[in-house]
Amino acid sequence: SQTIHQWPATLVQPVGSPLSLECTVEGTSNPNLYWYRQAAGRGLQLLFYSIGIDQISSEVPQNLSASRPQDRQFILSSKKLLLSDSGFYLCAWSPSGGHEQFFGPGTRLTVL
């Protein structure tokens, strides 16, 4: 069966510090991968999606970037965090050519 992991689970970072969040998927190959952000009590905002290694599309221009160095690894990064980057970051995967998206457990990021 497929599983999706995210780490860290929680993170508190000062403004201006760098960020690296990692997501890995097990039990499948060539998945589509997604990064979402969810502000407190709000909906899901798609940040990036990837249909393959080094194939990243950005949905919202911002302070963040994404990379996919391996087939089942998706990384969300920032060089300098802003207060507005605080939120709940969710990674998701879907089978290539499929509709269903499955979410990871999320990372709670607080920027102080």
Next chain:
Amino acid sequence: QQQVKQSPQSLIVQKGGISIINCAYENTAFDYFPWYQQFPGKGPALLIAIRPDVSEKKEGRFTISFNKSAKQFSLHIMDSQPGDSATYFCAASLLNYGGSQGNLIFGKGTKLSVKP
């Protein structure tokens, strides 16, 4: 054209009652409509999904009703239980849209509270 509008924003239901959450979409080309359930501090979990070639899909106490002509779909939770208290999101997608590979368009969510 890409929006999915969800209502109500919050809902309080007595135990044993029926919870109903509604969504409306604009793009008639959408071909997949899932519902997600999210508990506090957790990632959303896929609950049930429907395609536009059927008008209803039932899984246990959860039913999706789909009205293609009205461009609306809804989630019905029968015999609602306190354990159903969560935030529910509807979504819609189009498998191939400008190369987006089926990106989901989410509603803003409904916070459901089931009172014992």
